[in-house]
Amino acid sequence: MSDARLDPQARAFIAELQAANVPPVETLTPAEIRALQGAFVPRMSGRPEDVARVEDRTIDGPGGPLPVRVYTPAAAPRGILVYLHGGGWVIGSIATADAACRALARRTPCTVVSVEYRLAPEHKFPAAVEDAVAAFRWAAANAVELGSDATRVAVGGDSAGGALAAAVTLSTRDAGPPPRFQVLIYPASDDDMTKPSYREFGAGYLLTIPEMRWYWSNYLTAPGDARNPLASPLLAASLQGVPPALVLLAQCDPLHDDGERYAAKLAADGVPVEILRYDGQIHGFFTMPGIFDRARAAYDDVAKALRRAFD
Numbered sequence: 356m357s358d359a360r361l362d363p364q365a366r367a368f369i370a371e372l373q374a375a376n377v378p379p380v381e382t383l384t385p386a387e388i389r390a391l392q393g394a395f396v397p398r399m400s401g402r403p404e405d406v407a408r409v410e411d412r413t414i415d416g417p418g419g420p421l422p423v424r425v426y427t428p429a430a431a432p433r434g435i436l437v438y439l440h441g442g443g444w445v446i447g448s449i450a451t452a453d454a455a456c457r458a459l460a461r462r463t464p465c466t467v468v469s470v471e472y473r474l475a476p477e478h479k480f481p482a483a484v485e486d487a488v489a490a491f492r493w494a495a496a497n498a499v500e501l502g503s504d505a506t507r508v509a510v511g512g513d514s515a516g517g518a519l520a521a522a523v524t525l526s527t528r529d530a531g532p533p534p535r536f537q538v539l540i541y542p543a544s545d546d547d548m549t550k551p552s553y554r555e556f557g558a559g560y561l562l563t564i565p566e567m568r569w570y571w572s573n574y575l576t577a578p579g580d581a582r583n584p585l586a587s588p589l590l591a592a593s594l595q596g597v598p599p600a601l602v603l604l605a606q607c608d609p610l611h612d613d614g615e616r617y618a619a620k621l622a623a624d625g626v627p628v629e630i631l632r633y634d635g636q637i638h639g640f641f642t643m644p645g646i647f648d649r650a651r652a653a654y655d656d657v658a659k660a661l662r663r664a665f666d
Contacts, residue, residue: 358560361607362635364647369561369637381569385476389446400454401645404461405429411449414493417485418478422471423493424449426456427502428464434507434535434665435466435498437491437523441514441540441642443570444475444483455513455642455654462658465509465665466501468494472519476573483574484585487519488526495532507665509536509598511657513641514610515570517542521588521617524597536664537600538657540641541610542617545587546571550612557609562638564609589617599627601660603653605636631656 358366380388408427413420436459440452449471460467472486491510498505512520517539527533548557548564557564575581584591602618604611614630621628633640636649644650 358607360635361637362647362649364649365607365635365637365640368646369559372561379563380566385445385474385573389448392442392446392451393448396450396453398645399451399643403454404457406457406460409457414490416489418473418482421486421489422449423490424453424456424469424471425501426460426467426469428460428466430464432464432466432502433662434463434509435468435494435501435503436460436463436538436661437487437494437508437510437534438467438469439472439487439510439512439516439519440469441512441516441639442474443567444480444515444574445570446474447515452513452516452642454644455650458644458651458654459658459661462654463661463665465661466503468501479576480574480580480583480586483515483519484522484526487523491523491527491534492532505532507535508532509538509661509664510534511538511540512542513540514638515543515574516540517614518544518586518588521597522585525584525588525591525594528596534598536598536661538603538660539600539614539617540603540657541605541608541638542588542602542614543567543610544589544613544617546581548609550616552611552613552615553609556607556611560607560609560637562609567609589613589620594621594624594626597621597626599664601629601631601657603631603641603657604633605638605640606632606634607636608638610638629660
């Protein structure tokens with residue numbers, strides 16, 4: 356990859372994967388890609404940041420027991436962040452989000468509740484949305500035990516997790532209690548792959564258009580589900596009344612314009628929104644501090660925004 360805009364670490368990582376002949380995601384089964392990703396987690400995460408306590412728990416979910424991992428910082432938490440991992444609704448786990456959750460718990464500081472929501476294709480839309488909403492409501496209902504109060508519970512996630520976080524804000528806008536803040540890290544906002552960033556970065560920059568098509572096809576129960584705002588939050592008639600947002604974007608990412616357009620819609624509908632654009636970065640960098648130094652700078656930026664939101 357010779358694109359001069361790429362961060363040197365991103366360029367080296369892409370070259371490494373190409374040299375290793377890693378098969379395209381869309382040619383693998385969900386089980387195969389989950390196993391491949393799982394073997395990669397230690398290098399992806401790097402040295403984990405210390406927190407006071409990490410506890411795996413199980414809460415009541417709409418589909419049965421729902422695993423969550425609770426990160427408690429050493430300092431008194433300012434609030435609670437319910438975090439939803441990425442992975443195209445098909446892969447990813449609490450383990451793949453561990454480094455980011457530890458960093459945010461420590462740096463904000465806040466209690467982080469990471470959610471092991473049900474994955475497709477075994478559990479198609481709207482199962483993941485239902486789990487995300489259930490986990491948020493559990494955190495709000497148990498906020499005192501988690502070191503905060505129900506008015507200081509935020510929701511966030513990366514990629515597919517960003518889409519789920521946005522769905523939580525839509526689901527709770529009228530039914531309550533709503534999140535105080537939302538953190539959307541290069542979120543998928545709809546299934547339109549004709550956006551300029553797809554055309555520019557949809558091949559050769561880690562995440563590809565065929566891979567995104569594979570994720571959507573595994574996730575949706577029927578093609579028409581893509582028109583549901585809980586799957587494609589950009590298609591909501593209005594975002595008025597959802598909480599203030601931080602939208603974090605990677606420059607060389609096919610989902611870049613998903614986030615740009617969602618941030619623009621938030622602003623147009625009167626929602627306070629801050630956009631952070633990371634030049635030279637590719638999709639996925641946020642959860643890979645073992646590979647990308649800029650991930651830790653992103654943690655600082657997100658923690659700063661959460662501190663402001665919780666104060």
